[in-house]
Amino acid sequence: MFKKILIANRGEIACRVIRTAKKMGIATVAVYSDADARAPFVRMADEAVHIGPPPAAESYLLADKIIAACKETGAEAVHPGYGFLSERASFVEELEKNDIAFIGPPPNAIAAMGDKIESKKLAMEAGVNVVPGFVGEIEDTEHAVKISDDIGYPVMMKASAGGGGKGMRLAYSEKDVREGFEATKREGLNSFGDDRVFIEKFIEDPRHIEIQILGDKHGNILYLNERECSIQRRHQKVVEEAPSPFVTPKMRKAMGEQCVALSQAVNYHSAGTVELIVSGADKTGESFYFLEMNTRLQVEHPVTEAITGVDLVEQMIRVAAGEKLELQQKDIGIDGWAIENRVYAEDPYRGFLPSTGRIVRYNPPVPGWSGDPIRGTNGVRVDDGVMDGGEVSIYYDPMIAKLVTWGETRDEAADRQIEALNRFELEGLGHNIDFLSALMQHPRFRSGELTTGFIAEEYPDGFQGAPASEELQRNLAAIAAFVATAHADRARRVDHQLGQQLDPPSEWEAKIDDAKFAVSVSEDGIVVDGTDVDLSLAYTPGDSLILATVGDKPLSVKIARTASGFALNTNGATHKVQVLPAHIAQHAVHMIEKIPPDMSKFLLCPMPGLLVALHVGEGDKVEEGQPLAVVEAMKMENILRAEKNGVVKSVEAAQGDSLAVDAVILELE
Structure with a gap:
């Protein structure tokens, strides 16, 4: 058995491999980039070797640096985790040349199965069912369109060396192929160093x-x-x-x-x-x-x-x-x-x-x-x-x-x-x-x-949070009132009001979404709209998590203060709860609600990323749904489209710019 292994990866999978290795009595070596210098997996390993700057192409994807780290530390084998070098046959061959074991399959199997085109051929020869499609290299966009037309829509375009959901585009029409084929090639090249694409029938449902x-x-x-x-x-x-x-x-x-x-x-x-x-x-x-x-x-x-x-x-x-x-x-x-x-x-x-x-x-x-x-x-x-x-x-x-x-x-x-x-x-x-x-x-x-x-x-219109049942809303109203009581009691203690017999309010109104609940909190329990709630919990002001039990069922709720109450997060949604003493709540209707500004005329960068393409210029007319720009983030290209018809008033960013979240790319008149 090996005495020492090196993990050529990072994050949770590096921690995962280290844990099992320790259980087996095997020493471990981590490699890390500048971005991961203080990461948990570096601390977990017995030894750690710095291998370069944050970009994977300058650190985790450099086989020579991994091999040098093995020689420096005496590691006998390498576990690649997933991603990075885990499916690169040339890396395994280089390890073998240096008498370092690879904790994974042989290079011939990696090469055969890593090429999506060749693997389909092998699967057919082995008697495995394969999806109908074009098994061969595609010359250009026109060729891709012809192939897709012949197969019949919908089709899936895939990078030959792809994986992990990257380098894939679903096309329901010729327009989709023309719009997505080059993007698929770019993602394949950027993520895997291989821009070959194959096309196969998309199996519906x-x-x-x-x-x-x-x-x-x-x-x-x-x-x-x-x-x-x-x-x-x-x-x-x-x-x-x-x-x-x-x-x-x-x-x-x-x-x-x-x-x-x-x-x-x-x-x-x-x-x-x-x-x-x-x-x-x-x-x-x-x-x-x-x-x-x-x-x-x-x-x-x-x-x-x-x-x-x-x-x-x-x-x-x-x-x-x-x-x-x-x-x-x-x-x-x-x-x-x-x-x-x-x-x-x-x-x-x-x-x-x-x-x-x-x-x-x-x-x-x-x-x-x-x-x-x-x-x-x-x-x-x-x-x-x-x-x-x-x-x-x-x-x-x-x-x-x-x-x-x-x-x-x-x-x-x-x-x-x-x-x-x-x-x-x-x-x-x-x-x-x-x-x-x-x-x-x-x-x-x-x-x-x-x-x-x-x-x-x-979720055709996006995700807006999981719906809450009336029962859950009542339970949250009870929790919010209990928490508000605890805060009021703490406030009187801080203000040294104990001797003045100023008890915290016992009658509250809790507004959750569009529902209002009358809540009574006393030593005898909590009553919501006249119904007892079998609630038990412990809460101290400042806690960020409430572990409650309603009846015999657990209900954990994450809590944060807001200007007029609390944000309670549980069961797939955050609920803004306005909780006020009952004698004050009647005046809440007179509070003016602040209306947020209209930002629809701006194209904002929705995430930190690189502006890789800008399709319009100042003075151009645009239509709703028209692609305006492409931002690359986390190795994926994201097409930004016009939300309404208009004319480009000004362009505030240029192709190649690194943009922060909500950075203005352009403004419409």
């Missing part, structure tokens, strides 16, 4: 299913069941679960055996994932097609670990060291259900735009990397790599943490997600915690009727 593969160097290959990854946004997975609520034992066996056959065809070893697309309209489950094989550990691997009890990172290390798998196919079972939500630095209230900046408060529902390494603490596991005061930069993926819950049933795992998300404190930048909670509560998610179009179909 699709489910995204993937099979976890694990093999050793002795010819043994197993499949560890499936993961359902259908809930996606812009082809980026948001929610993953295992097993799938759609897959039957017969389907699981058929899929697994085809994926093992493909792995055998390239002499695969280590962990890997074969991604499949399944027609949701086909209830027989026979219409499944090969998409691609990811020759690395997947972001969503924890859900497979949770239902199988197999530590995939440990198995990867053992396989790389030459050990045989001790498991056989008959040993792979399914115990319970696991769900993973990806907590991203993005703002769902602003069209899911990336958010960067400093993390002011970070307090996950359980301490990161605590409890059981597979199922966490009480069925809640947090895989993270950030901390209070840390920064989410423009240079790397915006994922902050992975929240994994396990339960005996799917509903139990989802309920644990909701409560864990309620307790997940993250401040300082935009994040998607509310949106994830809304997904877990959504009736369609609960029914298991999932497709990759779920988010677009269920």
